[in-house]
Amino acid sequence: MKYLDEFSNPDLARRLLDQIHAATTRSWAMMEVCGGQTHSIIRHGIDQLLPEGLEMIHGPGCPVCVTPLEIIDKALAIAALDNVIFCSFGDMLRVPGSSQDLFMIKSGGGDVRVVYSPLDALDIARQNPGKEVVFFGIGFETTAPANAMTVYQAKRLGIKNFSMLVSHVLVPPAIAAIMESPTCRVQGFLAAGHVCSVMGTAQYPPLAEKYRVPIVVTGFEPLDILEGIRRTVIQLEEGRHELENAYPRAVPAQGNVPAMAMLQDVFEVTDRTWRGIGMIPASGWKLSGRYAGLDAEQRFDVADIHTTESSICRSGEVLQGLIKPHECAAFGKECTPRKPLGATMVSAEGACAAYYAYRRLDLMEA
């Protein structure tokens, strides 16, 4: 795989850091939207190397973290059924629902399987015609095309024993919701590069204009992130608020046109609750009417499951950038990756988990 070394080059990183230091004349707060970027920033210690006063606020872009508790409880209920093979991406297995997680369902005899692609779940459905096979279709615009393709193929091939539990979320409405919040401190955004690989960049100039914030489409390797930060700082210092693409090797302005056509066919926009944040209007996708027969929420009797979030966890404030993970009283005490109270501690991409894994030392010394 190309680019891993090239985009982690320490000498080039030093040069970008020097430029960021030279360009920064006052305090700024910017948000990296995607959990993968948060992971990379903390994993490489990038935030420790930035100018004092240049603050990275960790955004709500970890799909595992923001999947609502209610959907997880529905997943657990479906996965526990006798005749079901429940397929999921790996890191959803440890996400706590109200009283259990998917590991516990598996341990109790439920057939829960980790797959790397939703199409693998379709193969499992073909191989097990006597079972109901359900895929847990979560994520941002990034994972949506593969999920859409799977639903499309299931319908085309007439695979009757397959369905999908869908809880997709969308980035642009989340950016708008963050900017509308009265306590918002965000002055610029590093937009999630891989979301833009799928959707293109057309949705962002109106947001930059309306909220007067620079938005820089940014990748995930250390140099990508430093370049995104550098460009955002320069815009802030110059008083500009434009869309820039700092990740052109993966993001064409028009996005992935065939993928978008399929997304439009398979999904339709819906209101969606984000764990820790609340309901954001028109911020998610559900299966469109044409594919309603493949909707696991309709196929299984889970409509009556309604759940509320834990009260002491402040992951909502973390997700909104109002506090840093370690400013929550439960951080590292009642709440650890082994015993997560909130979603941000569950996935490796979650801001709390990233702080816990990579930054505990500094926090201890502080």
Add this chain to the structure above:
Amino acid sequence: MTESTERPGKIDLQGWVCPVPLRDTPSIVMGHGGGGAMSAELIEHLFLPAYGAAATADLGDSAVLSVGGSTLAFSTDSFVVKPMFFPGGSIGDLAVNGTVNDLAMSGATPLFLSTAYILQEGTDLEELVRIAQRVGAAALAAGVRLVTGDTKVVDHGSGDGVYINTAGIGVIAEGVNINAYRAQVGDAVLISGDVGVHGVAVMSCREGLEFGTAVESDTAPLHELVAAMIATGTDLHVLRDPTRGGVSASLNEIARASGVGIELVEQDIPVPETVRDACGMLGLDPLQVANEGKLVAIVPGEAADVVLQAMQAHPLGRSACRIGTCVPDHAGMVVARTGMGGTRVVDLPIGEQLPRIC
């Protein structure tokens, strides 16, 4: 390896720290077998209290025992790998090399192995023959004798093909004292070669993933490499084979047992491109991925070069190198200096490694 003086009186489920639901409904989940924090807690909170005074060791990878005038190493390990054949090895190779290596990490010369099979009804005899042949060949190659064994069959659906347990005995030469409690400030941290290879080989095979180039397991018996290191006359402080939980789990265990901090230089850790690619794709940390033919060594700083030369002269240590140092700060923790110039904590894995969603 050492005797513990204090034992909790009863099983302490209140003190149990696991993913949130486990405290209320205690049952075994996959993570308890992952070689990370959950495995350690199972030993500490369940097995040791339950065994009470009968347990004379901390149930580590191998026990060091005085019998007559000799010092023996004794170890056991069970093998449940899927698939049973993978690039570069098989469950049969692992069953022999895994126990041989557990003995070797005490500085022992492995002598005798037992083999016990738990077979699922319906297991193909041809497959069993192939596995048994690999066990025989690996034992011959390692120079150990297979001296006793057992076979049990479970109902179809109660097992999953072939499980193998091996136990082994080896003898430790006089003057050799290698254990996890001996790391000291100033010691060098060495590794015998590329990390993460076995885990990626098995994952690529299990999940049907391809990462450009084929990756073969590094499974190998390490006792001769250890013998070459001992022959330098150096007082080797700690040896570990970083299997489940990877280099990260081994170094965290050493840091905690010895009460020292360990500082790694991330750029010095040999991670082959294929492993890095696979881990990048799956969202895993190469330092948490399993190895089956590598060792980490903690040796006095001034002896690091001599030991490294001896390692590099052996075929299994050709790319051995120094990756870090034992330090007085952050005792019990492992910290890596990143290529960017920042630092990060290298944590003990929790349970199973979970591929990230994106």
